[in-house]
Amino acid sequence: MKAGPDISRVAALVGDPARCNMLTALMTGRALTASELAQEAGITPQTASSHLAKLEAGGLIEPEKQGRHRYYRLTDPDVADVLEGLQGIAARAGHMRVRTGPKDPALRRARICYDHLAGDLGVQMLDSMKRQKLVRQTKQAIELTGEGKRFMAEELQIDANTLTHPRRPVCKACLDWSERRHHLAGTLGAAMMDRFTELKWAARDVTPGSRVVNFSRNGERRFTALFGASE
Amino acid sequence: MKAGPDISRVAALVGDPARCNMLTALMTGRALTASELAQEAGITPQTASSHLAKLEAGGLIEPEKQGRHRYYRLTDPDVADVLEGLQGIAARAGHMRVRTGPKDPALRRARICYDHLAGDLGVQMLDSMKRQKLVRQTKQAIELTGEGKRFMAEELQIDANTLTHPRRPVCKACLDWSERRHHLAGTLGAAMMDRFTELKWAARDVTPGSRVVNFSRNGERRFTALFGASE
DNA sequence: TTCATAGTTCGATGATAGCCGAAGCATTGG
DNA sequence: CCAATGCTTCGGCTATCATCGAACTATGAA
Incomplete structure (x- = not known):
């Protein structure tokens, strides 16, 4: 007598390594073409095409045709949240990737979670915003x-009125896998990350x-001035 | 150049149907024996044994020996949270189970999420608690x-001092797959559900x-008196 | 001890599904 | 119109893994 949605x-x-690589690649928030995703997963375009069709049917990704390219993105920030949640469980169980490159500490410090800031600095930022009563x-x-x-x-020259979105909250708490605490998601989280990039305080890694x-030297100074650790 | 925990x-x-059935069975919060889980998944004990070993190695479940029985439970409420999150995605994609029994509406109204109340009434309760400034x-x-x-x-005769736990927060927001909003988890959420059961306001389905x-007729009246919908 | 129940290990089987080569559309550019 | 690029479909190969029968260990009961 089963009931409820079918998780399996x-x-x-997500359980297939190739598809999983594609999904994690899309967690940057950028839309990627089918070939880029194929390369990301280390498989041929034919195989990738099959995987992408399945992911689309499963509602995890959405295509967007543009010329002869097909761009794919995660359908929803919620999907990214669940992926982060899975990372939390995997991390606790010690299932780290075999090739844990030198970038790992940097990843823990500051990274993109779909379209907003995550990692140590992301958690720090939300903490500070609460302390300063900027959010409640x-x-x-x-x-x-x-x-x-x-x-x-x-x-930050962000007009709060421009942040409303029909299907997405302005502010949302997103669980951080490396810190196991919340950072700020939602349209505000995204807008703030955008601004940091525009101001050249921070830039996504080129890889x-x-x-x-x-974060640039100056950027980190400015960031800390606004959202410094607890005094 | 991959980094981060290995989700796949x-x-x-979780992706195997048999294992998934076991996990969802454990979302009741109860610990179940290996044979019970085998029956739940519709497989022989040998097969179940293999699956359980894998789930344990993956850090999703924890065994507890008791006489000649082996009881299994989810290692962590966080695991239940991720499972709920997956249900949310599955529900949106329309991947409901084929056999969507008559219990489905009841499941949406009130259900156990690991050890606390979820569904319509669970969401309503947290809303009301915030409105009454019982939590912030x-x-x-x-x-x-x-x-x-x-x-x-x-x-409710709940002593807040008894709720502290070394590894679990007193209050936590847990995303509800059917309502797509939060309900109350944590030791308080668990204690409240326990109390409702003790007071015979509500009882888990016998199946x-x-x-x-x-909820009993009287129980629902009392519940609504305390946590009624927005006036 | 003897029997019954709970659970595990092992080996064989079979089906699922990932993978790629080759060929087929579709779009863009010359 | 032809060539090049991006992507998909098809067919066949292969490996993984879930499954179960049979045999084995461990705990509890008579």
Whole structure:
């Protein structure tokens, strides 16, 4: 007498190493073409095509035709959240990748989680925002306070009114796999990351498929000035 | 140049239908024996034994020997959270089980999520608790307020001091797959569900493996009196 | 001790599904 | 129109892995 949605199909999709590599590559938030994803997974385009069709049927990714390219992106930030959740379990069980490159510490410090900042600095930022009362928890979601709106406008030139989105909250807590605490997701989290990039405080690592975010010397100083660790 | 924990192994574990059935059976929060899990998954004990060994190695379940029985439980509420998250994605993609029994509406209304209340009533409860300022979001977690502690003691005879646990927060937001909003997890969520059961306001469905929670007529009245929908 | 139950290990089997080569569409550019 | 590129479909190969029968260990009961 089973009931409820059938997990195993979705999980099986993520369970294949090739598909999993594609999905983690898409966690950068960027849309990638079928061939790029094939290379990312280390398989031929034919095989990739089959995998992509399955992922699409499973509702994990969405295609967008553009000329003779097919760009794929994760359908939803929620998908990224679940992937992060799985990473948390895998990390605890000690199932790290065999090739744990030198980039790993950098990944723990600051990385892209779909479209917002994660890792040590991401968690630090949300903590600091709460301490400064820029956000608070009201009914069911985190909310930007009046003080927070002023702060965003003055310090980061982000107009809070532009952040509303029909299907996505402005603020959302996203569980960080490396820190096991929350960082800020939602349209605000995305907008802030965008601004950091525009201001050249931070830049995504150039290695294709890397989620690492590198802060410049000046950028880190400015970032810490706004969201410094607990005094 | 991959980095980070390897998701695919964990996901592959969940991806097998038999193992997935076992895991969802364990989402009741109860510990089940190897044979019970075998029956739940519809496979022979030998096969189940192999699956259980894999799930244990993957860190998803934990055994506990008791006489000649081996009881298995989910290692961690976090595992249950990820499973709920996967259900959310599966539900959106329309991957419901083929045999969507008559219990389905009941499951959406009230069910056990590991050890606390989920479904419509679970979401309603957390909403109401926030409205009544029994809990609030402080730094990174939901916190029980002074008012909340009084409420718990007076209305439900729950001593807030007994709720602290070395590895588990008192309050935690858990994403509900059917409502797509949060309900209350953590030791408080578990304690409240226990109390509801003790007071005979609600009881888990007798069907083995069912996550449905049935509220008595009186129980629902009392529950609504405390955590009624928004007035 | 003897029997029954719970669980595991081993070996063989069979089906699923990932993989690639080759060929086929579709779009762009010359 | 032809060539090149991006992607998909088809067919066959292969390896993985879930499955079960049979035999074995361990605990508890008579």
